[in-house]
Amino acid sequence: MDKSIATNIKLGAFVLAGTALLITAIYFIGQKQSMFGNSSMVYAVFRDINGLKPGNNVRYSGINVGSVKDITMVADTVVVIRFGLRKDILPHIKSDAHAIIINDGLVGNMIVNILPGKSTGRPLQGGDTIRSFARIRTDEMLSTLSVTNENAALLTAELLKITRDISGGKGVISSMISDSTIARDLKETIHHLRHTAEASNKALVNINRLVVSLDKNNNLLGMVRDTMLPKTIKQTLSNIENSSGEISVVIRQLNDLIANADTTVTNIRKGRGAINYLSNDRNFVDKVDRTVTDLDSAVLQINNAAIRLNQSLEALRYHWLLKGSFKKMEKEKAGKKE
Amino acid sequence: MKLLNTLIRSVLNYLEELGQLSRFAGKFFREVVRRPFEGRELLRQCYNMGNKSLLLVGVTGFIIGLVFTLQSRPKMLELGAAAWLPSMVSISIVREIGPIITALICAGRIGSGIGAELGSMRVTEQIDAMEVSGTNPFKYLVVTRILATTLMIPILVVMSDAIALFGSFLVESIKGDVSFRLYFDEVFASLDFIDIIPATLKTFFFGFAIGLVGSFRGYYCKHGTAGVGVAANTAVVETSMLLFVLDFLAVMVTDIFY
Numbered sequence: 001m002d003k004s005i006a007t008n009i010k011l012g013a014f015v016l017a018g019t020a021l022l023i024t025a026i027y028f029i030g031q032k033q034s035m036f037g038n039s040s041m042v043y044a045v046f047r048d049i050n051g052l053k054p055g056n057n058v059r060y061s062g063i064n065v066g067s068v069k070d071i072t073m074v075a076d077t078v079v080v081i082r083f084g085l086r087k088d089i090l091p092h093i094k095s096d097a098h099a100i101i102i103n104d105g106l107v108g109n110m111i112v113n114i115l116p117g118k119s120t121g122r123p124l125q126g127g128d129t130i131r132s133f134a135r136i137r138t139d140e141m142l143s144t145l146s147v148t149n150e151n152a153a154l155l156t157a158e159l160l161k162i163t164r165d166i167s168g169g170k171g172v173i174s175s176m177i178s179d180s181t182i183a184r185d186l187k188e189t190i191h192h193l194r195h196t197a198e199a200s201n202k203a204l205v206n207i208n209r210l211v212v213s214l215d216k217n218n219n220l221l222g223m224v225r226d227t228m229l230p231k232t233i234k235q236t237l238s239n240i241e242n243s244s245g246e247i248s249v250v251i252r253q254l255n256d257l258i259a260n261a262d263t264t265v266t267n268i269r270k271g272r273g274a275i276n277y278l279s280n281d282r283n284f285v286d287k288v289d290r291t292v293t294d295l296d297s298a299v300l301q302i303n304n305a306a307i308r309l310n311q312s313l314e315a316l317r318y319h320w321l322l323k324g325s326f327k328k329m330e331k332e333k334a335g336k337k338e
Numbered sequence: 339m340k341l342l343n344t345l346i347r348s349v350l351n352y353l354e355e356l357g358q359l360s361r362f363a364g365k366f367f368r369e370v371v372r373r374p375f376e377g378r379e380l381l382r383q384c385y386n387m388g389n390k391s392l393l394l395v396g397v398t399g400f401i402i403g404l405v406f407t408l409q410s411r412p413k414m415l416e417l418g419a420a421a422w423l424p425s426m427v428s429i430s431i432v433r434e435i436g437p438i439i440t441a442l443i444c445a446g447r448i449g450s451g452i453g454a455e456l457g458s459m460r461v462t463e464q465i466d467a468m469e470v471s472g473t474n475p476f477k478y479l480v481v482t483r484i485l486a487t488t489l490m491i492p493i494l495v496v497m498s499d500a501i502a503l504f505g506s507f508l509v510e511s512i513k514g515d516v517s518f519r520l521y522f523d524e525v526f527a528s529l530d531f532i533d534i535i536p537a538t539l540k541t542f543f544f545g546f547a548i549g550l551v552g553s554f555r556g557y558y559c560k561h562g563t564a565g566v567g568v569a570a571n572t573a574v575v576e577t578s579m580l581l582f583v584l585d586f587l588a589v590m591v592t593d594i595f596y
Contacts, residue, residue, distance in 0.1 A: 004378070004381075004382075007381070007382065007385045008381055008385070010385060010389050011381060011384050011385040011388060011389055014385075014388050014389045014392065014493065015384075015388070015493060017493075017497065018492070018493030018494070018496045018497050019493070021496045021497060021499075021500050022492075022496045022534075022538065025496075025500075025526070025529070025534055026531070026534065028522075028526040029526055029529050029530060029531060029534060030531075031526075032526055032527055055530065
């Protein structure tokens with residue numbers, strides 16, 4: 001390669017590197033000031049901008065989201081600030097947000113700080129004007145401090161007066177401090193209070209024990225507190241109610257029965273029906289008695305006849321003529337059983 | 339009376355030289371827009387002044403960044419402002435230290451080189467020979483050198499600034515455990531166009547001054563070979579003084595506009 005060409009290439013690389021560095025620096029500085037990014041312009045109106053300058057940062061939730069572009073005075077006490085906000089941040093800032101001008105740190109630059117609202121408003125859009133807070137100025141703070149100091153001085157003077165009175169023996173507090181009788185009374189009162197507290201403590205322990213015993217089911221209150229008891233009582237009442245209904249039916253039937261018995265007794269007394277005949281006719285009773293006696297003797301005779309018949313039949317079983325038939329009958333019986 | 343006469347003569351000589359320098363500068367502005375353009379010679383001079391100075395400027399810038407941070411760090415720590423170190427170092431280097439130190443180094447290396455080279459050409463009558471042969475020595479020798487310094491010094495300053503900031507970052511990284519991104523985020527957050535644009539613009543004037551004074555001293559070199567050394571020496575001294583004056587003027591102008 002020709003020497004001059006190589007030299008030119010090296011020179012070109014050198015110039016390119018230097019220019020690239022410069023452009024990079026300009027780009028990064030510009031980016032910090034939101035010059036190259038997509039930003040939307042938003043406005044805020046202040047009475048006093050406290051030395052804010054174009055290029056100062058705009059901060060939201062601690063993030064640098066843009067920079068101040070223009071500052072315009074539109075009236076004697078109205079200053080309009082136009083600042084660019086990053087478009088990706090814009091949807092997160094609601095229209096009820098507030099702008100305030102503050103120092104970045106103790107000795108830093110002025111910045112516009114956007115404070116979030118109640119998040120009820122619509123997202124901020126380009127061209128919107130957000131509300132602003134007037135910054136509390138140092139002289140205002142000093143003025144407030146001055147008033148506070150005056151009040152503190154008055155309070156101290158009053159306190160000093162009270163302390164002097166107490167030291168001089170004036171008033172109740174002074175008496176309490178200096179009089180030994182009050183101190184002794186106070187000591188006794190505390191002693192009594194301690195005793196009372198101990199007695200109260202014991203009483204509370206007893207009450208607690210009582211309450212714990214009441215909580216069990218083996219006493220009346222415990223039963224009352226038992227949740228199953230109302231159900232059982234209800235069931236019992238229901239059963240009693242049913243039983244009373246059935247008792248009522250039974251009583252009604254008994255009444256009917258008694259009425260019928262009464263009628264029967266009346267009929268018997270009047271000589272109507274078989275019972276009257278059975279109870280009042282003596283001949284009939286004698287006839288019945290005799291009949292029964294006859295029946296008794298007849299039954300006895302029948303029994304005797306039956307015994308004799310059994311003996312005869314037993315004898316027939318062993319007779320050669322009928323013996324086979326009886327055996328056959330026994331076999332058939334045994335087969336049926338199996 | 340004799341002292342007064344000497345003083346008056348010195349003032350008159352100074353004014354005469356200033357006038358000659360102004361005429362020399364005027365001639366440069368006339369010749370720079372006239373054909374023929376010595377492009378090849380310009381590129382050669384740019385290479386000699388830019389590329390060949392990069393190592394010196396780079397090393398100097400790196401050491402400045404290191405030393406400046408090392409020296410500032412303890413005090414900043416005492417104040418509880420170690421986090422401001424990148425901001426402080428970057429503004430100092432970009433606004434002032436980088437341009438002026440680089441320009442002074444270039445005045446030493448390039449200014450003296452131009453003075454000595456042109457002076458030796460003058461005393462060996464090479465310039466006269468060029469005039470006789472029909473070549474415009476001013477255009478070929480002076481215009482190309484002044485243009486080269488004017489164009490190369492800003493680039494050298496930008497590179498020196500970058501290298502110095504890198505040196506500063508190294509110290510912060512080792513001593514303060516600061517990440518590269520955090521350091522340069524802080525640097526660019528603290529820098530503004532008001533820092534970088536006037537600082538870069540004034541380096542063009544620095545480059546022009548280095549080339550102009552060096553060429554002037556060499557072009558009008560007298561008294562043989564001894565005069566070559568004087569020309570080189572004078573070029574460095576006068577350029578250095580002129581650089582500070584220009585720096586002061588640049589700061590004044592910047593202060594007026596911003």
